[in-house]
Amino acid sequence: MVRELFRKLLVFLLKLLGYVSMFIGISFIVYLIEDMPEPAAQTPARPHTEGAPYEGSITLYQPNGTVLKNVPMPPQYLRENYKNAGMHAVTIGSDEQPYTLIAYDQERNPYFANGYLIGYAPYPIENKWEPLRAIALRLRYQLDDKHFPGFYDIWLTSRQAYMQMRGDCEDHALLLADWLISMGYDARVALGTYKGGGHAWVILFEGEKTYLLEATTKIKNKIYPLASLMSDYQPDFMFNRTEMWVNTGTRLTTDYRGKAWARSASFRRYEP
Numbered sequence: 001m002v003r004e005l006f007r008k009l010l011v012f013l014l015k016l017l018g019y020v021s022m023f024i025g026i027s028f029i030v031y032l033i034e035d036m037p038e039p040a041a042q043t044p045a046r047p048h049t050e051g052a053p054y055e056g057s058i059t060l061y062q063p064n065g066t067v068l069k070n071v072p073m074p075p076q077y078l079r080e081n082y083k084n085a086g087m088h089a090v091t092i093g094s095d096e097q098p099y100t101l102i103a104y105d106q107e108r109n110p111y112f113a114n115g116y117l118i119g120y121a122p123y124p125i126e127n128k129w130e131p132l133r134a135i136a137l138r139l140r141y142q143l144d145d146k147h148f149p150g151f152y153d154i155w156l157t158s159r160q161a162y163m164q165m166r167g168d169c170e171d172h173a174l175l176l177a178d179w180l181i182s183m184g185y186d187a188r189v190a191l192g193t194y195k196g197g198g199h200a201w202v203i204l205f206e207g208e209k210t211y212l213l214e215a216t217t218k219i220k221n222k223i224y225p226l227a228s229l230m231s232d233y234q235p236d237f238m239f240n241r242t243e244m245w246v247n248t249g250t251r252l253t254t255d256y257r258g259k260a261w262a263r264s265a266s267f268r269r270y271e272p
Contacts (some may be wrong), residue, residue: 051159053111054118056269060092060099063248063262068092070268090265100244100265101191101237103155103170111155114267116174117189117241120159121182128204129224131179135172136218142166170200172215177202181240192235192251201233203256210256228254242267 060068071090088110089098101113125131139161156164158178161171173189180187186205190212193199202213212227227233234251237244238261247253249260 051118051120051157051163052107053105053109053115053155053157054269056112056115056267058090058100058112058244059266059268060090061262061264061266062092063097098237098246098264100239100267103153106154106156106160108154112267113155113189113237113239114241114244115269116155116157117178117181117239118157118159119178119182119241120157120162120175121179122162125183128180128183128185128206131176131183132213132215132217132224135176135179135215138162138165139172139175140166141168141172141216141218143168169216173200173202176213176215177240180204186240188238188240188245190233190235190256191237191239192233192247194234195232199233203227203238205257227256230254 057070057072060071062068088102090100090102091098102110103113103116104110105116122134153168156167156171156174158175161167161175167175170189170191177187177189180202188203188205190201190203191199194201200215202215204211204213210227211224212230212233213224231252231254233254235253235256236247236251238247238256239245243263244265244267245261246264247260248262249258253260
Protein backbone atom coordinates (compact mmCIF):
# COMPACT_ATOMS: atom_id res chain seq x y z
CA MET A 1 0.00 0.00 0.00
CA VAL A 2 2.76 2.40 0.97
CA ARG A 3 4.73 1.45 -2.13
CA GLU A 4 1.77 2.17 -4.36
CA LEU A 5 1.28 5.63 -2.81
CA PHE A 6 4.98 6.37 -3.15
CA ARG A 7 4.92 5.30 -6.81
CA LYS A 8 1.92 7.57 -7.57
CA LEU A 9 3.56 10.47 -5.74
CA LEU A 10 6.74 9.97 -7.75
CA VAL A 11 4.82 9.89 -11.03
CA PHE A 12 3.00 13.10 -10.05
CA LEU A 13 6.23 14.87 -9.17
CA LEU A 14 7.84 13.82 -12.46
CA LYS A 15 4.86 15.14 -14.44
CA LEU A 16 4.92 18.41 -12.46
CA LEU A 17 8.64 18.78 -13.14
CA GLY A 18 7.99 18.27 -16.85
CA TYR A 19 5.32 20.97 -16.89
CA VAL A 20 7.56 23.41 -15.03
CA SER A 21 10.46 22.75 -17.44
CA MET A 22 8.18 23.28 -20.42
CA PHE A 23 6.92 26.58 -18.99
CA ILE A 24 10.45 27.82 -18.34
CA GLY A 25 11.53 26.86 -21.86
CA ILE A 26 8.62 28.65 -23.53
CA SER A 27 9.16 31.76 -21.37
CA PHE A 28 12.83 31.85 -22.35
CA ILE A 29 12.00 31.57 -26.06
CA VAL A 30 9.47 34.41 -25.76
CA TYR A 31 12.10 36.51 -23.97
CA LEU A 32 14.60 35.93 -26.76
CA ILE A 33 12.08 36.90 -29.44
CA GLU A 34 11.05 40.08 -27.64
CA ASP A 35 14.67 41.03 -27.02
CA MET A 36 15.67 40.72 -30.67
CA PRO A 37 16.68 44.05 -32.26
CA GLU A 38 14.42 45.68 -34.80
CA PRO A 39 15.41 44.90 -38.39
CA ALA A 40 17.49 47.59 -40.05
CA ALA A 41 15.59 50.05 -42.21
CA GLN A 42 15.61 49.03 -45.82
CA THR A 43 16.85 51.36 -48.49
CA PRO A 44 14.16 52.58 -50.87
CA ALA A 45 12.98 50.23 -53.55
CA ARG A 46 13.04 53.07 -56.09
CA PRO A 47 16.39 52.78 -57.91
CA HIS A 48 18.54 55.85 -58.38
CA THR A 49 18.82 56.99 -61.96
CA GLU A 50 21.64 59.12 -63.32
CA GLY A 51 21.09 62.81 -62.73
CA ALA A 52 18.16 62.34 -60.36
CA PRO A 53 18.16 63.55 -56.74
CA TYR A 54 19.53 61.25 -54.07
CA GLU A 55 17.22 59.69 -51.53
CA GLY A 56 18.41 59.50 -47.95
CA SER A 57 17.71 60.09 -44.29
CA ILE A 58 18.42 63.05 -42.04
CA THR A 59 19.65 63.62 -38.51
CA LEU A 60 17.98 66.57 -36.76
CA TYR A 61 19.73 68.73 -34.15
CA GLN A 62 17.37 70.39 -31.68
CA PRO A 63 18.34 73.57 -29.77
CA ASN A 64 18.05 71.70 -26.44
CA GLY A 65 20.79 69.29 -27.51
CA THR A 66 18.50 66.41 -28.50
CA VAL A 67 19.60 64.57 -31.63
CA LEU A 68 17.13 62.58 -33.74
CA LYS A 69 19.12 60.20 -35.91
CA ASN A 70 18.27 58.71 -39.31
CA VAL A 71 14.82 60.22 -39.81
CA PRO A 72 13.57 58.74 -43.11
CA MET A 73 11.16 60.13 -45.68
CA PRO A 74 8.50 61.12 -44.93
CA PRO A 75 9.53 62.96 -41.75
CA GLN A 76 7.30 63.43 -38.74
CA TYR A 77 5.63 66.61 -39.89
CA LEU A 78 5.67 68.75 -43.01
CA ARG A 79 4.57 72.35 -43.02
CA GLU A 80 2.89 72.80 -46.38
CA ASN A 81 4.27 75.32 -48.86
CA TYR A 82 6.82 76.92 -46.56
CA LYS A 83 6.81 80.73 -47.03
CA ASN A 84 5.13 80.31 -50.43
CA ALA A 85 8.37 78.93 -51.82
CA GLY A 86 6.98 75.63 -53.10
CA MET A 87 8.89 73.73 -50.42
CA HIS A 88 7.98 71.77 -47.33
CA ALA A 89 9.61 72.50 -43.98
CA VAL A 90 10.50 69.60 -41.69
CA THR A 91 9.43 70.37 -38.14
CA ILE A 92 8.99 68.22 -35.01
CA GLY A 93 5.52 67.90 -33.52
CA SER A 94 4.07 71.32 -32.73
CA ASP A 95 7.51 72.94 -32.84
CA GLU A 96 7.50 75.80 -35.35
CA GLN A 97 11.27 75.61 -35.83
CA PRO A 98 12.06 74.30 -39.34
CA TYR A 99 15.03 71.94 -39.45
CA THR A 100 15.41 71.16 -43.13
CA LEU A 101 13.50 71.42 -46.40
CA ILE A 102 11.89 69.07 -48.89
CA ALA A 103 11.19 69.94 -52.53
CA TYR A 104 9.63 68.08 -55.45
CA ASP A 105 11.57 67.00 -58.51
CA GLN A 106 10.39 66.95 -62.12
CA GLU A 107 8.83 63.51 -61.58
CA ARG A 108 6.79 65.00 -58.68
CA ASN A 109 8.67 62.96 -56.06
CA PRO A 110 9.78 64.57 -52.75
CA TYR A 111 13.46 64.73 -51.80
CA PHE A 112 15.46 66.42 -49.08
CA ALA A 113 17.07 69.62 -50.37
CA ASN A 114 20.61 68.26 -49.98
CA GLY A 115 19.78 65.41 -52.35
CA TYR A 116 19.64 67.80 -55.32
CA LEU A 117 23.40 68.43 -55.03
CA ILE A 118 24.49 65.20 -56.67
CA GLY A 119 28.20 65.89 -57.11
CA TYR A 120 28.00 67.11 -60.69
CA ALA A 121 30.54 69.29 -62.50
CA PRO A 122 29.99 69.75 -66.26
CA TYR A 123 33.74 69.81 -66.97
CA PRO A 124 36.97 70.28 -64.99
CA ILE A 125 38.15 73.84 -64.49
CA GLU A 126 40.51 75.75 -62.18
CA ASN A 127 39.21 79.33 -62.25
CA LYS A 128 36.58 79.60 -59.51
CA TRP A 129 34.73 82.39 -61.34
CA GLU A 130 34.34 80.48 -64.60
CA PRO A 131 31.31 78.37 -63.51
CA LEU A 132 29.25 81.52 -62.93
CA ARG A 133 30.15 82.83 -66.41
CA ALA A 134 29.46 79.46 -68.03
CA ILE A 135 26.05 79.18 -66.37
CA ALA A 136 25.15 82.71 -67.47
CA LEU A 137 25.87 81.76 -71.08
CA ARG A 138 24.23 78.33 -71.05
CA LEU A 139 21.12 78.52 -68.86
CA ARG A 140 18.02 80.48 -69.73
CA TYR A 141 15.98 81.78 -66.81
CA GLN A 142 12.51 80.27 -66.85
CA LEU A 143 9.89 80.04 -64.11
CA ASP A 144 8.67 76.57 -63.25
CA ASP A 145 5.03 77.18 -64.17
CA LYS A 146 6.27 77.76 -67.75
CA HIS A 147 8.62 74.77 -67.72
CA PHE A 148 6.23 72.46 -65.83
CA PRO A 149 2.66 73.69 -66.48
CA GLY A 150 0.38 73.30 -63.48
CA PHE A 151 3.19 73.21 -60.90
CA TYR A 152 4.29 76.17 -58.84
CA ASP A 153 7.83 75.09 -58.01
CA ILE A 154 9.84 72.09 -59.21
CA TRP A 155 13.51 71.59 -58.39
CA LEU A 156 16.08 70.29 -60.87
CA THR A 157 19.34 68.68 -59.84
CA SER A 158 22.60 70.30 -60.89
CA ARG A 159 22.96 67.89 -63.81
CA GLN A 160 19.37 68.25 -64.96
CA ALA A 161 19.62 72.05 -64.95
CA TYR A 162 22.78 71.95 -67.05
CA MET A 163 21.38 69.45 -69.54
CA GLN A 164 17.99 71.16 -69.90
CA MET A 165 19.67 74.57 -70.25
CA ARG A 166 16.96 76.39 -68.33
CA GLY A 167 15.59 76.82 -64.84
CA ASP A 168 14.71 79.34 -62.16
CA CYS A 169 16.75 80.69 -59.25
CA GLU A 170 17.23 77.51 -57.22
CA ASP A 171 18.14 75.50 -60.34
CA HIS A 172 20.87 78.03 -61.19
CA ALA A 173 22.07 78.08 -57.57
CA LEU A 174 22.17 74.29 -57.25
CA LEU A 175 24.26 73.95 -60.41
CA LEU A 176 26.68 76.71 -59.39
CA ALA A 177 27.14 75.45 -55.81
CA ASP A 178 27.60 71.82 -56.87
CA TRP A 179 30.19 72.81 -59.47
CA LEU A 180 32.16 74.90 -56.95
CA ILE A 181 32.00 72.11 -54.33
CA SER A 182 33.39 69.70 -56.91
CA MET A 183 36.30 72.12 -57.36
CA GLY A 184 37.04 71.90 -53.64
CA TYR A 185 35.40 75.15 -52.46
CA ASP A 186 33.08 75.66 -49.50
CA ALA A 187 29.98 76.72 -51.40
CA ARG A 188 26.40 76.61 -50.15
CA VAL A 189 22.95 77.29 -51.54
CA ALA A 190 21.21 80.03 -49.57
CA LEU A 191 17.42 80.33 -49.48
CA GLY A 192 15.44 83.35 -48.35
CA THR A 193 14.10 86.50 -49.94
CA TYR A 194 15.45 89.15 -52.28
CA LYS A 195 13.62 92.48 -52.23
CA GLY A 196 10.62 90.73 -50.69
CA GLY A 197 10.37 87.76 -53.07
CA GLY A 198 11.44 84.17 -52.48
CA HIS A 199 14.91 83.55 -53.89
CA ALA A 200 17.99 81.29 -53.93
CA TRP A 201 21.63 82.29 -54.32
CA VAL A 202 25.11 80.94 -53.57
CA ILE A 203 27.46 81.76 -50.69
CA LEU A 204 31.16 81.08 -51.28
CA PHE A 205 33.60 80.99 -48.36
CA GLU A 206 37.23 81.55 -49.25
CA GLY A 207 39.70 82.30 -46.48
CA GLU A 208 38.32 85.18 -44.43
CA LYS A 209 36.15 86.42 -47.31
CA THR A 210 32.52 85.55 -47.91
CA TYR A 211 31.17 86.12 -51.41
CA LEU A 212 27.54 86.27 -52.47
CA LEU A 213 27.03 84.94 -55.98
CA GLU A 214 23.83 85.71 -57.86
CA ALA A 215 23.57 82.55 -59.94
CA THR A 216 20.90 83.95 -62.27
CA THR A 217 22.93 86.98 -63.35
CA LYS A 218 23.61 87.37 -67.06
CA ILE A 219 26.05 90.23 -66.50
CA LYS A 220 29.76 89.48 -66.87
CA ASN A 221 31.02 90.90 -63.58
CA LYS A 222 34.73 91.42 -63.18
CA ILE A 223 34.40 92.02 -59.43
CA TYR A 224 32.29 89.69 -57.33
CA PRO A 225 30.49 91.17 -54.34
CA LEU A 226 31.23 90.47 -50.70
CA ALA A 227 28.18 89.17 -48.84
CA SER A 228 28.56 91.93 -46.25
CA LEU A 229 27.61 94.50 -48.93
CA MET A 230 24.48 92.70 -50.16
CA SER A 231 21.76 93.69 -47.68
CA ASP A 232 18.88 93.09 -50.12
CA TYR A 233 19.42 89.34 -49.73
CA GLN A 234 17.74 88.08 -46.53
CA PRO A 235 18.60 84.44 -45.78
CA ASP A 236 16.69 81.76 -43.87
CA PHE A 237 18.67 78.61 -44.77
CA MET A 238 21.99 77.45 -46.18
CA PHE A 239 22.86 73.94 -47.28
CA ASN A 240 25.51 71.90 -49.06
CA ARG A 241 25.60 68.21 -50.00
CA THR A 242 25.47 66.96 -46.41
CA GLU A 243 24.48 69.77 -44.00
CA MET A 244 21.66 72.25 -43.44
CA TRP A 245 21.99 75.48 -41.44
CA VAL A 246 19.10 77.65 -40.25
CA ASN A 247 19.30 81.36 -39.47
CA THR A 248 18.15 81.72 -35.86
CA GLY A 249 18.76 85.48 -35.79
CA THR A 250 17.53 88.39 -37.84
CA ARG A 251 16.85 87.92 -41.53
CA LEU A 252 18.53 91.28 -42.14
CA THR A 253 21.95 89.75 -41.50
CA THR A 254 24.74 89.87 -44.04
CA ASP A 255 26.97 87.70 -41.83
CA TYR A 256 26.92 84.08 -43.03
CA ARG A 257 29.54 82.93 -40.51
CA GLY A 258 27.96 84.23 -37.30
CA LYS A 259 26.64 82.36 -34.28
CA ALA A 260 23.07 82.87 -35.47
CA TRP A 261 23.66 80.13 -38.05
CA ALA A 262 22.88 76.83 -36.35
CA ARG A 263 23.43 73.45 -37.96
CA SER A 264 19.93 72.00 -37.93
CA ALA A 265 20.23 68.78 -39.98
CA SER A 266 22.65 66.38 -41.62
CA PHE A 267 21.83 64.40 -44.73
CA ARG A 268 23.01 60.86 -45.44
CA ARG A 269 22.16 59.56 -48.86
CA TYR A 270 21.24 55.95 -49.53
CA GLU A 271 23.91 54.19 -51.48
CA PRO A 272 22.73 52.69 -54.82
